Amino acid sequence: MALDTAFQVSSSNLRFGFGCTRELGMDLKELGALRVMVLMDPALVDLxxxxxxxxxxREHKIPFDLYTQIQTEPTDHSFRVATEAAVEGRFDAFVAVGGGSTIDTAKAANLYSCYPADFFAYVNAPIGLGIPVPGPLRPLIAIPTTAGTGSETTGTAIFDWREKKTKTGISHRHLRPLLGLVDPENTRSQPPAVAASAGLDVLSHALESYTVIPFNSRPRPNRPAERPAYQGTNPFSDQWALQALRLTHAYLQRAYDDPSDGEARFQMCLASAIAGVGFGNAGVHLPHGMSYPVAGLVKRYFPPGYQVDHPLVPHGMSVILNTPAVVRFTAQANPQRHLDCAAALGADIRHVDLKDAGELLAQTIIGYMKSLKMPNGLAALGYTPADIPKLVEGTLPQHRVTKLSPRPATSEDLTHLFQDSLTIWRD
Ligand SMILES: NC(=O)c1ccc[n+]([C@@H]2O[C@H](COP(=O)([O-])OP(=O)(O)OC[C@H]3O[C@@H](n4cnc5c(N)ncnc54)[C@H](O)[C@@H]3O)[C@@H](O)[C@H]2O)c1
Structure with a gap:
């Protein structure tokens, strides 16, 4: 088998800076948009x-319909409802204003209204058929209001598949927004709990994309178009990942403590976007794969600080709760990379033996979890040892990400990882 020797770097166009949201109308005018679907998180309409x-x-007289039926942590159902509105409206451009939930909903509405198909046609295999998106979509301008998922840079849309009680997604380069308007003024109203969960998602994107398998350990594709979006670590994504970790170390706690700290919000928006470009090309691995059933199987957890009417586990929280156990497990595959992450997150790595890299990184992450008031493990969300077989069952088919793990995980390994994630620290 010939191994790959090249990687591709793809991203949305990004415009970055305070006040750039005001330029939206001009962008749509220049696109010649005649009828725009504006998908907006309902919490933001009056903010x-x-x-x-x-x-x-309004200033630029852009004809638009406002759609606010966004579900926080969207589902296959909420994607379908948005698609129906998109089909009915015959829009020629889309705008998403919100966090990852809104941007992903807009990507799905754009996709299925451009290329109607059975819902599972484009969903990642083996959960769906994984059929490639047939061609370019209509222009989507994404305006993130969390820092964040980096969804404004990626070709991914994630949803909770209600029937199977797990999350999964659709991934293809054509899903990428045409333009991301990243305006740090838009994250000022993020409640601290949202800033914490979204910020730990940034940390996870960077850490996982720096520790996935290398791009040149995958088979070489027959055609460039067959190269997956998630290609493995590469010299480009490594730069974004390490810098995103350094920015998270310097600014996440400040952004959490004081939403009026403009510099901290600016730098966390930057960290979110560059981690997005990094993981959007390299991929993520076990903490994300394990997070999908953690979010999908939740029964009673209402996260403090989130205004929601149904139980949910915020995405960043569902990922970080698995991360200390995972890094202890994966460190033996590439200890130096785990040590690099610990150092970028502020740990003192002088005099640390490579064999202790996983434990040092786990303890460093736990420090962030405590200071950002994360729950102490899956047990705090209501999970018990009896739930572990279902959590493992929900992780196993997440090949899109689990296959990128630097150390392959069997179902027995996953069982241990979930057991170790029930309670993470002893006070
Ligand atoms: N497509 C991707 O590449 C990608 C990557 C990571 C995560 N995701 C997905 O993104 C979703 C999570 O997105 P998220 O973490 O950005 O949060 P979110 O969009 O789910 O929003 C979280 C909460 O914060 C509120 N909120 C958002 N911005 C606000 C603001 N500025 N002011 C006040 N309230 C605000 C929302 O109303 C909501 O209640 C998950 O479904 C996750 O799976 C997608």
């Missing part, structure tokens, strides 16, 4: 991001 977007659209 700064909503005001700035609607003012810009």
């Amino acid at each position: 700064h991001p909503g005001h700035a977007v609607l003012e810009s659209l």
Whole structure:
């Protein structure tokens, strides 16, 4: 088998900076958009991001319909409802204003209204058929209001598959927004709990994309178009990942403690976007794969600080709760990379033996979890040892990400990882 010798770097166009939301109307005018679907998180309509977007659209006389039926942590159902609205409206451009939940909903509505198909046609195999997106979509401008998922840079849309009680996604380069308007003013109103969970998602994207298998350990594709979006670590994504970890170390706690700290919000928006470009090309691994059933099987957990009417585990939280156990497990595959992550996150790595890299990184992450008031493990969300077989069952088919793990995990390994994630620290 010939191994790959090349990697591709893809990203959305990004415009970055305070106040750039005001330029939205001009962008749509220049695109010649005649009928725009604006998907907006309902919580934002009466906050700064909503005001700035609607003012810009009105000022430039852009015809638009406002769609606010966004579900936090979207589902196959909420994707379908948005698609119906998109089909009915015959829009020629899309705008998403919100966190990952809104941006991903807009990607799905754009995809299925452009290329109608059975819902599972484009969903990642083996859960769906994994059929490649047939061609370019209509223009989507993404305006993130969390820092964050980096969804404004990626070709991924994640949803909770209600029937199977697990999350999965659709991944293809054509799903990438045409443009991301990253305006740190839009994250000022993030509640601290959202800033914490979204910020730990940034940390996870960077850490996982720096520790996945290398791009040149995968088979060489027959055609460039067959190269997966998640290609493995590569010299490009490594730069983004390490810098995103350094920025997270320097600014996440500040952004959490004081939403009026503009410099901290600016730097966390930067960390979110560059970690997005990194993982969008390299991929993520076990903490994300394990997070999908953790989010999908939740029964009673209402996260403090989130305004939601149904039980849910915020995405960043569902990932970070598995991460200390995973890094102890994966460190033996590439200890130096685990040590690099610990150092970028502020740990003192002088005099540390490589064999202790996993434990040092786990303890460093636990420090962040404590200071950002994360729950102490899956047990705090209501999970018990009896739930572990189902959590493992929900992780095994997540090949899109689990196959990138630097150390392959069997179902027995996953059982141990979930057991170790029930309670993470002893006070
Ligand atoms: N597509 C990708 O590449 C990608 C990557 C990571 C995560 N995701 C997905 O993104 C979703 C999570 O997105 P998220 O973490 O950005 O959060 P979110 O979009 O789910 O929003 C979380 C909460 O914060 C509120 N909120 C958002 N911005 C706000 C603001 N500025 N002011 C006040 N309230 C605000 C929302 O109303 C919501 O209640 C998950 O479904 C996850 O799976 C996608």
